[in-house]
Amino acid sequence: MGRASDNSVNPAVLAAEYAVRGPIVQKAQQLEKDLASGAKLPFDKVVYCNIGNPHALGQKPVTFFRQVLAALDCQGLDGAFPSDVVARAQEYKGSIRGGTGAYSESKGVYVLRERVAKGITARDGIKCDADDLFLLDGASAGCHHIMNVLIKSADDAIMCPIPQYPLYSAALTLYGGTLTPYYLDEEGGWTLNVEHLKEQVASARAAGKNVRALVVINPGNPTGNVLPDENLTATAQFCADEGLMLISDEVYQENVYADGKKFTSMRKIVHDAGLTDKLACLSFQSISKGYYGECGRRGGYMELTGNWDEGIKDALLKLASIALCPNLAGQVCTSMVMDPPKQGEPSYELFSKERDDILASLKRRSIKLSAALNALEGVTCNAADGAMYCFPNLTFPQKFMDDCVAAGKVPDAEYCSRLLLATGIVTVPGSGFGQKPGTWHYRITFLPSEEDIEGVAIKLADFHENFMAQYK
Amino acid sequence: MGRASDNSVNPAVLAAEYAVRGPIVQKAQQLEKDLASGAKLPFDKVVYCNIGNPHALGQKPVTFFRQVLAALDCQGLDGAFPSDVVARAQEYKGSIRGGTGAYSESKGVYVLRERVAKGITARDGIKCDADDLFLLDGASAGCHHIMNVLIKSADDAIMCPIPQYPLYSAALTLYGGTLTPYYLDEEGGWTLNVEHLKEQVASARAAGKNVRALVVINPGNPTGNVLPDENLTATAQFCADEGLMLISDEVYQENVYADGKKFTSMRKIVHDAGLTDKLACLSFQSISKGYYGECGRRGGYMELTGNWDEGIKDALLKLASIALCPNLAGQVCTSMVMDPPKQGEPSYELFSKERDDILASLKRRSIKLSAALNALEGVTCNAADGAMYCFPNLTFPQKFMDDCVAAGKVPDAEYCSRLLLATGIVTVPGSGFGQKPGTWHYRITFLPSEEDIEGVAIKLADFHENFMAQYK
Numbered sequence: 001m002g003r004a005s006d007n008s009v010n011p012a013v014l015a016a017e018y019a020v021r022g023p024i025v026q027k028a029q030q031l032e033k034d035l036a037s038g039a040k041l042p043f044d045k046v047v048y049c050n051i052g053n054p055h056a057l058g059q060k061p062v063t064f065f066r067q068v069l070a071a072l073d074c075q076g077l078d079g080a081f082p083s084d085v086v087a088r089a090q091e092y093k094g095s096i097r098g099g100t101g102a103y104s105e106s107k108g109v110y111v112l113r114e115r116v117a118k119g120i121t122a123r124d125g126i127k128c129d130a131d132d133l134f135l136l137d138g139a140s141a142g143c144h145h146i147m148n149v150l151i152k153s154a155d156d157a158i159m160c161p162i163p164q165y166p167l168y169s170a171a172l173t174l175y176g177g178t179l180t181p182y183y184l185d186e187e188g189g190w191t192l193n194v195e196h197l198k199e200q201v202a203s204a205r206a207a208g209k210n211v212r213a214l215v216v217i218n219p220g221n222p223t224g225n226v227l228p229d230e231n232l233t234a235t236a237q238f239c240a241d242e243g244l245m246l247i248s249d250e251v252y253q254e255n256v257y258a259d260g261k262k263f264t265s266m267r268k269i270v271h272d273a274g275l276t277d278k279l280a281c282l283s284f285q286s287i288s289k290g291y292y293g294e295c296g297r298r299g300g301y302m303e304l305t306g307n308w309d310e311g312i313k314d315a316l317l318k319l320a321s322i323a324l325c326p327n328l329a330g331q332v333c334t335s336m337v338m339d340p341p342k343q344g345e346p347s348y349e350l351f352s353k354e355r356d357d358i359l360a361s362l363k364r365r366s367i368k369l370s371a372a373l374n375a376l377e378g379v380t381c382n383a384a385d386g387a388m389y390c391f392p393n394l395t396f397p398q399k400f401m402d403d404c405v406a407a408g409k410v411p412d413a414e415y416c417s418r419l420l421l422a423t424g425i426v427t428v429p430g431s432g433f434g435q436k437p438g439t440w441h442y443r444i445t446f447l448p449s450e451e452d453i454e455g456v457a458i459k460l461a462d463f464h465e466n467f468m469a470q471y472k
Numbered sequence: 473m474g475r476a477s478d479n480s481v482n483p484a485v486l487a488a489e490y491a492v493r494g495p496i497v498q499k500a501q502q503l504e505k506d507l508a509s510g511a512k513l514p515f516d517k518v519v520y521c522n523i524g525n526p527h528a529l530g531q532k533p534v535t536f537f538r539q540v541l542a543a544l545d546c547q548g549l550d551g552a553f554p555s556d557v558v559a560r561a562q563e564y565k566g567s568i569r570g571g572t573g574a575y576s577e578s579k580g581v582y583v584l585r586e587r588v589a590k591g592i593t594a595r596d597g598i599k600c601d602a603d604d605l606f607l608l609d610g611a612s613a614g615c616h617h618i619m620n621v622l623i624k625s626a627d628d629a630i631m632c633p634i635p636q637y638p639l640y641s642a643a644l645t646l647y648g649g650t651l652t653p654y655y656l657d658e659e660g661g662w663t664l665n666v667e668h669l670k671e672q673v674a675s676a677r678a679a680g681k682n683v684r685a686l687v688v689i690n691p692g693n694p695t696g697n698v699l700p701d702e703n704l705t706a707t708a709q710f711c712a713d714e715g716l717m718l719i720s721d722e723v724y725q726e727n728v729y730a731d732g733k734k735f736t737s738m739r740k741i742v743h744d745a746g747l748t749d750k751l752a753c754l755s756f757q758s759i760s761k762g763y764y765g766e767c768g769r770r771g772g773y774m775e776l777t778g779n780w781d782e783g784i785k786d787a788l789l790k791l792a793s794i795a796l797c798p799n800l801a802g803q804v805c806t807s808m809v810m811d812p813p814k815q816g817e818p819s820y821e822l823f824s825k826e827r828d829d830i831l832a833s834l835k836r837r838s839i840k841l842s843a844a845l846n847a848l849e850g851v852t853c854n855a856a857d858g859a860m861y862c863f864p865n866l867t868f869p870q871k872f873m874d875d876c877v878a879a880g881k882v883p884d885a886e887y888c889s890r891l892l893l894a895t896g897i898v899t900v901p902g903s904g905f906g907q908k909p910g911t912w913h914y915r916i917t918f919l920p921s922e923e924d925i926e927g928v929a930i931k932l933a934d935f936h937e938n939f940m941a942q943y944k
Contacts (some may be wrong), residue, residue, distance in 0.1 A: 002750065003715035007781035010624050010647075013790060021578060022930055029577075056570030063547075070546035074538040080549060098528030103767040105762075108495060136861040137609060137770070140796060148646070152482050170794045174620070212478055243475035259733075278474065288575075295575040296800035298609070309479035318485060321493040322642050324612060327799045344914075416827035439881075 016173040018166050019432020020051050028426040047456060049444045050426040052221075052388040054293030058449045062292055063352050064347045065336050068092075072100050082346040083241070092332060093310040100328040106320040108135025108301075112335040118302055119338030124268040132304045134316065134333055135197075135299040137326045138295075139251050139284040142302035143171050146247065146282060148210045149315040151177035157209040158247075159200065161192070163433035164439070165221040165249065167362070167400045180204040180211055183436050186393065188288055189382060192216070212237075213245035219252040219263065219386030222433045222443035224366070226261040231268045240278035244275065246270070249284045251300070254290035257363035258329055258385035261419065262428040267305045281306040287333050299330030301403035365453045366390070369446040372457035372460055374465045388447055391430070394440045397471035412440040418467065422460040473573040486643040487612075490638050491904020496888055497522050500898040515896035517763070519928060521916045522589045522695075522898040524860040526765030530921045534764055534826050537808050538821045540564075541801055544572055554818040564804060571798040578792040580607025580773075581800070584807040587772055591810030596740040604776045606788065608804055611723050611756040614774040615643050617860065618754060621787040622684045623649035628675050630719075631686040633671070635863065635905035637693040652676040652683055655908050658865065661854060662697040666686070666706045673714055685717035690857030691735065692723040693828065694905045694915035696838070698733040698857040704741045712750035718742070720755045723772070726762035729835035730857035739777045759805050761860065763830040771802030771809075834860070834918070837925045841918040844929035848936045860919055863902070866912045869943035883913040890939065895931040 025048075031039075048056060055061065067081045071089035072291065078086045093099065095111040113130035120128035136142045140272045150156060155180040162167045172179045182200045184190040197214070204211050216235055218227045239246040248266035255262050270281050286300035304313060325331075340355075341347040366384040371391040373381040381392035396411050404411045412429035419425055419442075430441030448456050497520075503511075504518045520528060527533060539553045543561035550558045565571065567583040579585065585602035592600035605643075608614045622628060629650040632640045644651045654672045656662040669686070673888075676683050690699045690709055711718040720738035728735050742753050758772035776785060797803075813819040838856040845853040845864040853864035868883050876883045884901035891897055901911030920928050 002713045005715040005717065005752065005781070006682060009783050009785055009787045010626065011623055013621055013787045016790065018790070018794045022723075022798075051575065053575045054571065054573075056574040059572070061545075061573045066546040068518070070549065073545070074531075075535075077542065077549060077552060080552065085676075097531070098525065100766070101526075101533045101766045101768050102524065102528040103525045109571060121651035135680075137799065138796065140794075149481055151479065151483055174794070231489070241474045245475040245477070252517075280477065294573045296570070296573050296797065297901065298796075299797040309477070311481050312479055315481045315485045318488065318490070322488065322490045322646070323611065324770075326768040327609065327802060329801050330799060364871035367941065 007053065011149040012174050012176055017432070018170045019428050020166060021350075022428070022432060024413070024428065025050055025119060025314075025426060027417070028420055028424075031424070041424070042422055046424045046426060047448060047452065048426050048458065049448065050368045050428050052445055052447065053295050054388075054447050055295065056123070057447045057452075059293050059358060059447070060354070061294065062162055062351065064134040064341055064351045065292065065294070065333055067347075068336060068391060069332060071333060073329070076167040084347050088336075096328065100332065102328070102330065103322045104325045104328060106317065106323070106325055107133065107378055108326055112331050115335035115339040120227055120265075120267075120303065124265055124271075126268055126271050128303065134302050134304075135326045135331045136290060136300045136302060137298040137330060139249065139286040139300040139302070141323070141326070142282075142284055142300070143167055145319045146176045146213075146302075146318055147171040147177065148319060149312060150245070150400070151175040153176050153366065155208065155210050157204050157211045159197070159211060159244070161215065161217060163222050163430060164215070165217055165437050166213055166432055169434070174362055178204075178209055180209060181434065184220070184223060186382070186436070188386075190220050190223040191227060192230045192235050195240050197235070197238050209241070211244060213247050215432040216266065217249040218266075219255055221249070221252065221387055222389050222391045222428070222441075223382070223386035223428075224387045224391055225382060226256050226258065226263060230262050230264060231271065232264060233273050236266065236270050236273055236275050236281075239396070240275045245280045245282065246306075248281060251286035251289045254286060254359070255388060256386040257359070257366050258383060261385045263386070267303065271307055275306070277307050277337060279306050280308045280312070285335050285338070287330065287335075288320045290337065291355045292333075292337050297330045297333050298327055301311045301334055310364065361450055362388070365446040365448075365450060367459060368453055369444070372461060376461060376466050379464070384446065388445045389443050390446060391441050391443050394442070396440060397468065399471045412442055415440070415467070416442050417461070419463055422463050422466075425456060425459060474501070484636075484646050484648055489904070489921050491900050492523055492638060492641045494528055494858060494900070494904060495570070496885070496892060496900065497898060499889070499894055500896075503896065513841055513842070513896070514894055518896045518898060519920060519924065519929065520898045521920065524917055524919065525767050526860075527767065528921050529919045530640050531765050531919070531922075532826070533766065534823065536823045537764065537766070537805055538811055539911075540808060541804060543566055545801070545805060555761060556813060556819050561809075562730040568800065570827050572804065574800070576797045576800060576803065577614060578789065578797055579605065580798055580803045584803050584862075587807035587811040588887070592775065594633070594738075594930070595827055596737050598740055598743050598745075600775065603848070606776075606792055607769040607798045607803045608772045609761060609802060610658040611721065611758040611772040611774070612639055613795070613798070614754075614772070615639055615787055617791045618659075618774075619643040619647045619649065620791060621784060622717070623647040626650050627680065627682050629681040629683045631672065631676075631683060631716070633687065635902060635907050636687070637689055638904055640687055641906070650676075650681055652681060653906065656692070656695060656905070658854070658908070658911070661857075662692050662695040662713060663699060663703045663778045664707050666710050667709050673716075676880065683714070685719050687719045687721065688738065689721040691727055693724065693864045694861050694900070696856035696859045696861045697854060698730065698735060698820060700729050701736050701741065704736060704738060705745050708742050708745055708751065708753075712747045717752045717754065718778075720753060723758035723761045723879060724859040724886060725757060727834065727860060728858040729831070729838050730855060733857045735858070739775065741908060742778055747778070749779050751778050752780045752784070757806075757810070759802065759809050762809065763827045764809050764924045766936055769802045769805050770799055773806055787864055826884075833922055837918040838862070841916070841929060849940050851936070856918065860917045861915050862912050862918060863915050866914070868912060869940065871943045883912055887912070887939070888914050889937055891932075894935050894938075897928060921940060
């Protein structure tokens with residue numbers, strides 16, 4: 001009696017993959033529960049090096065940001081805070097109608113966007129207009145919106161780096177579009193090769209694809225590199241020549257460690273190259289990264305610069321409206337990240353010490369981890385110039401490769417899985433990001449604390465040595 | 473030189489409509505800017521009655537919730553708070569790895585889900601399992617996820633009430649599905665008619681549609697009604713018989729004002745009717761409504777009860793993973809809304825006074841506004857038993873109707889537009905929610921403060937009298 005339910009699932013959802021929270025992470029969560037129930041494992045804790053989640057690994061929040069949030073959320077705390085915290089909170093209270101508990105304009109509160117615009121203008125020396133900004137519940141939300149607007153069918157394609165942050169491939173799969181890959185040049189420090197870009201766009205077009213945009217991630221994820229200006233300029237010129245929107249993921253813009261390297265925003269590159277009228281540029285920033293690491297707050301922005309079609313802008317605004325608004329605390333935090341305390345203000349000394357200590361420590365850890373990886377047999381790793389990750393290249397013994405083929409296993413996933421079972425260290429196999437065929441990698445964050453990173457390096461080395469010994 | 477950009481937009485995004493933030497609201501924002509620049513208009517402020525956004529209209533946040541949030545976000549404030557605030561914050565600090573700045577499990581922090589489960593269990597007297605809960609960035613996020621999972625093509629249909637909250641129609645349009653309407657019975661207090669449901673599902677199936685789920689909104693939005701248990705039971709039985717998932721939007725569950733009316737959750741209805749094995753039930757709750765009104769926080773949950781297919785659950789989890797996690801402050805607030813201070817605890821007295829005052833005031837305002845509307849010529853309005861809205865039915869003069877036809881205007885949209893221009897009061901035309909053909913309505917929230925609601929009622933009456941006089 002009764003009609004049976006149809007339990008079918010949208011095949012696009014079935015097909016979407018997001019390795020950063022994929023099967024190895026699910027296994028790790030299970031192991032953690034087992035440990036908690038008293039199971040005996042070769043390690044006593046699981047170390048989540050799969051994701052850039054700094055606070056979860058012990059990084060402390062920036063005091064100024066949290067004080068302003070608390071002063072805004074809760075009455076009567078002003079006496080507990082420095083005067084610039086109180087002043088910032090007062091200004092925001094006066095201009096956020098209903099405070100942090102009210103829906104705001106869909107693009108975010110105007111005064112908060114003005115603060116972000118001020119910070120961008122100061123960073124680049126090129127004026128930013130608050131009207132060009134959409135505040136976001138993390139950059140991910142903006143990625144979903146632009147994909148939803150651009151993708152009409154599988155004929156629409158977006159060029160993405162390989163390796164790439166798998167949010168792009170997941171969103172493309174969910175919205176039914178096509179990923180046109182371009183390979184980053186590992187030997188050249190994970191740079192883009194314009195000749196290769198031309199070949200890839202031409203071959204996608206020859207296959208009937210309507211290539212609409214190109215994604216650049218700088219500083220790189222999972223690759224941890226920082227792209228030189230001339231490489232960015234050549235990429236922007238390529239997009240202008242080919243009529244492609246340029247989507248620039250800049251969420252690690254404050255995570256640059258290598259001497260002599262610096263971050264340049266794509267909007268500045270486009271401006272300085274005189275390309276402002278020749279392409280649409282979309283830039284993402286997030287409060288989840290940098291020295292702030294406010295992942296759980298969910299905040300960020302996207303900025304629309306260059307030459308935008310009004311219809312596309314309207315469509316982005318409509319999607320923002322359907323989502324009501326980004327969370328207000330995230331909006332507030334985004335405004336502070338882009339316009340933090342200034343020299344001479346009461347909070348500046350503590351703020352700058354916290355920021356500098358975190359960035360200096362990240363730099364030390366990046367050097368320690370990449371050195372440890374490079375010391376291993378068959379492993380090479382570009383220096384982590386920026387971001388939060390090392391992405392070592394592994395040459396596996398032939399016998400291991402043969403075993404994997406025979407067992408139907410993906411070699412880097414198998415390696416990461418064994419690493420987890422032996423050490424409790426959670427990593428993401430290179431196959432989750434894409435990689436040049438025949439190469440194998442994994443992504444590991446260097447976010448564990450200075451005390452812990454040493455232990456991670458030792459465990460990685462011990463595991464790798466045993467692993468290689470098995471195949472001698 | 474250079475290839476022209478393709479500026480086409482996904483037609484699903486072009487087609488999606490969300491009247492709650494539609495053209496009348498955009499006009500209102502423009503008028504507000506005009507006022508700020510010194511323009512002379514027939515009113516001196518814009519009153520946003522288009523959306524349930526309590527804090528923006530002066531409602532104060534609940535102190536306990538905000539104190540716990542501040543204590544969690546910011547170190548060193550414990551001395552400023554009652555002991556139960558400190559205890560709650562301590563417990564959360566001990567069990568949220570990395571605090572509010574860290575990504576959590578995709579479904580939300582387990583201890584927070586346990587608190588929500590405890591509250592649901594207490595509400596219904598039926599055990600809730602934390603594993604069945606997904607915390608959300610507002611209920612909207614859950615609506616998107618379930619639509620994304622269920623909709624494969626325009627052949628897949630979801631039954632929605634008419635009038636409906638337009639998030640459902642917007643999401644269905646975005647994901648390319650079909651809305652199979654069922655009309656609520658206005659004369660019967662906006663109840664569901666099962667014979668009519670049967671006709672609608674049969675005719676959708678005859679047209680080749682694969683009807684997958686039915687949406688119920690209780691208390692009603694935009695209709696402000698509270699459905700009786702027997703109507704809910706009959707609806708659940710209908711879904712079980714027809715193999716439909718039952719999606720129950722219960723975000724106004726604490727907004728019940730009418731004497732003799734009460735909210736009953738659909739999970740309890742399903743349980744008590746012995747239907748647990750016979751259908752999948754998805755329930756939404758939000759922190760944006762109730763007496764809390766934390767719209768800008770973006771929090772809520774969905775609970776999966778009854779008989780769920782594992783594949784659908786896995787797909788929901790995958791989408792949650794791709795979105796990383798709901799914002800932590802929203803998660804924390806959701807846990808407190810569902811498990812607030814208890815009698816005997818230090819914060820209880822203030823908490824219960826704040827809650828009771830807000831709900832009592834909302835009740836007075838609902839009565840005042842619906843009485844004012846019912847006093848108008850050609851206007852009838854069901855009592856607002858719950859939620860935050862009146863949804864009056866308007867009988868327009870024939871000459872106005874003829875003018876609208878001649879000018880290609882939608883009568884209720886034209887009425888709301890003139891109301892805005894004359895009074896500054898922002899409402900949403902019934903056509904934005906759907907309505908029985910030939911009937912006209914608008915939605916207006918009774919959230920303006922007790923001082924302001926009187927003025928709103930007077931302005932509505934003056935406007936309406938002038939409007940009707942024009943057509944005598």
